[in-house]
Amino acid sequence: xxxxTGFIHQEGSAFGFGELEEAIVLQGLNIRNDEAKxxxxxxxxxxxxxxxxxxxxxxxxxxxRGSSKSGGGSTDSGSAVNTISSKxxxxxxPESPISSKNTxxxxxxxxxxxxxxxxxxxxxxxxxxxxxxxxxxEKRRGSTxxxxxxxxxxxxxxxxxxxxRKSRLRKKAYxxxxxxxxxxxxxxxxxxxxxxxxxxxxxxxxxxxxxxSSGAAIFDxxxxxxxxxxxxxMSELRTGLNAHLSDxxxxxxxxxxxxxxxxxxxxxxxxxxxxxxxxxxxxxTTPAERCFLWMGGFRPSExxxxxxxxxxxxxxxxxxGIYSLQHSSQQAEEALTxxxxxxxxxxxxxxxxxxxxxxxxxxxxxxxxxxxxxxxVRQADNLRQQTLHQLSRILTVRQAARCFLMIGxxxxxxxxxxxxxxxxxxESMMSDEHSCQTTTDLQMVQPSQNHFSEF
Amino acid sequence: MHYQVDSxxxxxxxxxxxxxxxxxxxxxxxxxxxxxxxxxxCCMCHAVKRLFCGLGVNxxxxxxxxxxxxxxxxxxxxxxxxxxxxxPVVFIGGKLIGAMDxxxxxxxxxxLVPLLKEAGALxx
Numbered sequence: 001x002x003x004x005t006g007f008i009h010q011e012g013s014a015f016g017f018g019e020l021e022e023a024i025v026l027q028g029l030n031i032r033n034d035e036a037k038x039x040x041x042x043x044x045x046x047x048x049x050x051x052x053x054x055x056x057x058x059x060x061x062x063x064x065r066g067s068s069k070s071g072g073g074s075t076d077s078g079s080a081v082n083t084i085s086s087k088x089x090x091x092x093x094p095e096s097p098i099s100s101k102n103t104x105x106x107x108x109x110x111x112x113x114x115x116x117x118x119x120x121x122x123x124x125x126x127x128x129x130x131x132x133x134x135x136x137x138e139k140r141r142g143s144t145x146x147x148x149x150x151x152x153x154x155x156x157x158x159x160x161x162x163x164x165r166k167s168r169l170r171k172k173a174y175x176x177x178x179x180x181x182x183x184x185x186x187x188x189x190x191x192x193x194x195x196x197x198x199x200x201x202x203x204x205x206x207x208x209x210x211x212x213s214s215g216a217a218i219f220d221x222x223x224x225x226x227x228x229x230x231x232x233x234m235s236e237l238r239t240g241l242n243a244h245l246s247d248x249x250x251x252x253x254x255x256x257x258x259x260x261x262x263x264x265x266x267x268x269x270x271x272x273x274x275x276x277x278x279x280x281x282x283x284x285t286t287p288a289e290r291c292f293l294w295m296g297g298f299r300p301s302e303x304x305x306x307x308x309x310x311x312x313x314x315x316x317x318x319x320x321g322i323y324s325l326q327h328s329s330q331q332a333e334e335a336l337t338x339x340x341x342x343x344x345x346x347x348x349x350x351x352x353x354x355x356x357x358x359x360x361x362x363x364x365x366x367x368x369x370x371x372x373x374x375x376x377v378r379q380a381d382n383l384r385q386q387t388l389h390q391l392s393r394i395l396t397v398r399q400a401a402r403c404f405l406m407i408g409x410x411x412x413x414x415x416x417x418x419x420x421x422x423x424x425x426x427e428s429m430m431s432d433e434h435s436c437q438t439t440t441d442l443q444m445v446q447p448s449q450n451h452f453s454e455f
Numbered sequence: 456m457h458y459q460v461d462s463x464x465x466x467x468x469x470x471x472x473x474x475x476x477x478x479x480x481x482x483x484x485x486x487x488x489x490x491x492x493x494x495x496x497c498c499m500c501h502a503v504k505r506l507f508c509g510l511g512v513n514x515x516x517x518x519x520x521x522x523x524x525x526x527x528x529x530x531x532x533x534x535x536x537x538x539x540x541x542x543p544v545v546f547i548g549g550k551l552i553g554a555m556d557x558x559x560x561x562x563x564x565x566x567l568v569p570l571l572k573e574a575g576a577l578x579x
Contacts, residue, residue, distance in 0.1 A: 321565075328562050331509050339502025346498065375499055375540075375555075382556045386563040393564070 196220075197287055197422050215274020216283070222267050223284055226260075233257050234408040237401050247397045254400045258392055265385045268296070272377045279377050286418030289411070295336060295380035300329040300387035303407065307391075310406055311399060321394040325387065332383050340376050343369065476527035477535070484546035487515035488576035492532060492544045494520045499555055500543040506558065510568070512576045514545075548574030 212220075233256065240253045272279055279296035282289065292298065304326040314322065350366045392400045474482070484490045489507060493500035495518045507514045519525035519542065532541035536554055545552040547570050552558055561567040571577040 324565065325563065328565070328567075331506065332559050332562055334509060335502045335506035338505040339498045342501040343498040346496070372498055376502075379499070379502075379555055379559060383559055383563065386560045390563050390565075 194422060197418060212283075213275045213278065215271060216278035219267060219271035219274070219278065220284055223264070226264050226267070229260060230408055233260050234405060234412075237405045237408075241398070241401050241405070250397045250401055254392065254397060254404065257404050258388065261388055262385065265381050268381050269378060272296070272374045272381075276373045276377055280373060286415045287421065288414045288418040292414075294333070295340065296377040297381060297384055298411075299333060300384050301326050301333060304329065304387070304391075306410060307403060307406060311395070311403060314399075318394055318399075322391075325390050325394065329383065329387055333380075336376060336379055336383070343372055343376070476524060476531040479524065480528050480531055480535075481549075483515075483517060484551070485549035488512075488548060488574040489514040489571065490546040491516045492528070492542050493518055494542050496520065497542055503543040503545065503555055503558060506562070510571065510577065511579075512571055514576075547571060547576070 233253075236253050237257060240250050245253075268279060271284075276296075278284060282293040282296070285293070289298075292302065294302075304322065308322060308326070311322070347366060347369050350362060350369060391403060395403055480492070483492075489512050491500070491503060491507070491514045493504065493516050504514065504516060519529050522528065529541040532544055533539065535551070536544060538554070540554065544554055545558050552561065552567075552570070558567065561570070568577065572579070
């Protein structure tokens with residue numbers, strides 16, 4: 001079918017395609033239903049050809065192409081046409097003899113176009129059948145006698161005008177509804193973005209935002225659940241310490257907390273496979289945490305630095321152990337960082353310059369290299385996990401309990417900092433909900449046993 | 456023991472003709488204090504090399520992509536490690552330490568340096 005696509009896709013253009021579409025359909029229907037009958041609005045021309053571009057009256061051409069359509073025009077089955085679903089484009093209202101049945105031979109191309117559009121319109125209108133059903137009746141009535149032209153036709157014209165007006169209004173309402181939904185959607189997205197940066201993760205909604213992968217959304221949900229568990233574990237640690245539990249009882253709580261951390265590392269393995277960039281860009285964390293991001297998470301040596309001063313009293317052996325841990329952690333971090341830099345260099349070499357001819361080959365190689373990112377994030381998480389385990393080996397039970405409590409509180413404060421930052425007073429940003437937010441966050445920041453980070 | 460016909464036909468010293476790849480791996484691993492099997496294009500291999508150099512160790516590195524029998528050795532290492540990544544893999548004192556995660560874990564828990572000293576790769 002040699003249909004010029006330019007013609008078909010002129011919907012909504014100045015052309016008023018929809019109207020034409022329906023005119024054609026009508027014409028097609030007329031031809032099908034009533035080959036023998038004389039056309040209603042004949043101007044005396046023998047008409048077998050569909051006139052695609054008749055000399056339509058000015059009224060039609062002046063129709064604004066926005067939401068309102070020309071009024072008043074009608075065909076012999078005009079009212080039937082206008083019952084076609086308002087979801088379709090413009091309604092047809094030519095006063096022209098377009099609906100006249102032309103018997104001059106059709107241009108091959110025009111014939112095809114007519115079929116094409118007929119099928120288009122039939123796809124859109126549920127009431128198409130209705131209009132087809134109406135058609136023969138109307139046609140029959142209309143063509144009984146030319147003398148009845150004026151009275152019935154005028155009535156029909158009026159009906160058409162009315163129907164057209166109604167459908168224009170419906171369409172306008174629909175478009176307005178779409179517009180307001182769109183605005184609402186952007187507002188929701190902004191709210192979601194703000195909430196996420198404040199450390200709140202909406203349970204089921206994370207996946208609904210278009211710019212997040214499903215693997216990332218799943219991880220975000222699991223991470224938010226993990227954070228809730230973290231709060232619970234921390235209060236257990238706190239009560240355990242304050243209650244002066246026996247070492248063996250405390251050991252159970254500490255081991256549970258370590259398994260709690262093991263769990264997030266397990267989840268991160270899955271997330272790294274699904275969406276490594278989500279982890280490596282830190283989009284799963286809050287802004288303040290992101291400042292300190294190293295390979296998709298915290299930098300172990302920095303965590304130890306933060307802990308060292310707060311962990312005393314330590315035995316000399318413990319001090320040596322902690323410093324040794326910090327040192328080996330730094331060495332491991334350095335090695336991984338250099339490996340990652342090598343990956344970056346290799347990636348740059350692959351995609352920079354090079355022959356354009358095998359660009360796809362180039363891309364395929366680059367993708368293979370990018371896949372190595374997952375390995376680095378996994379090794380970094382492995383390093384983090386090993387560091388936490390080693391800490392619990394070096395420290396006594398009570399020290400370990402305090403240590404993990406410190407870690408939890410530290411990150412809690414970082415998250416609170418992020419949320420305070422996001423809701424900090426700016427020119428037009430202060431509102432009631434924000435000030436409530438701030439109050440809650442300040443409560444979180446209340447000093448516990450440890451002074452604020454000297455980080 | 457099966458015999459492989461070496462298509463190059465020249466005598467390679469220190470290699471037993473017809474050794475299977477795993478035997479070759481073991482042989483190479485026992486010849487130096489620290490042996491790393493690697494691929495020149497692999498970035499994680501680069502990381503593990505940097506780790507050892509950072510510790511002051513001078514490891515013996517075998518780039519399997521530059522070895523005529525590299526493919527077989529890679530396959531053997533994959534079977535040995537039980538995963539899809541053959542390299543990097545580290546042997547210290549002829550004993551298998553493992554892939555990157557095991558190497559890092561042993562460094563963090565403090566067992567790596569004693570092993571290195573024991574193998575004579577580190578003196579301090």
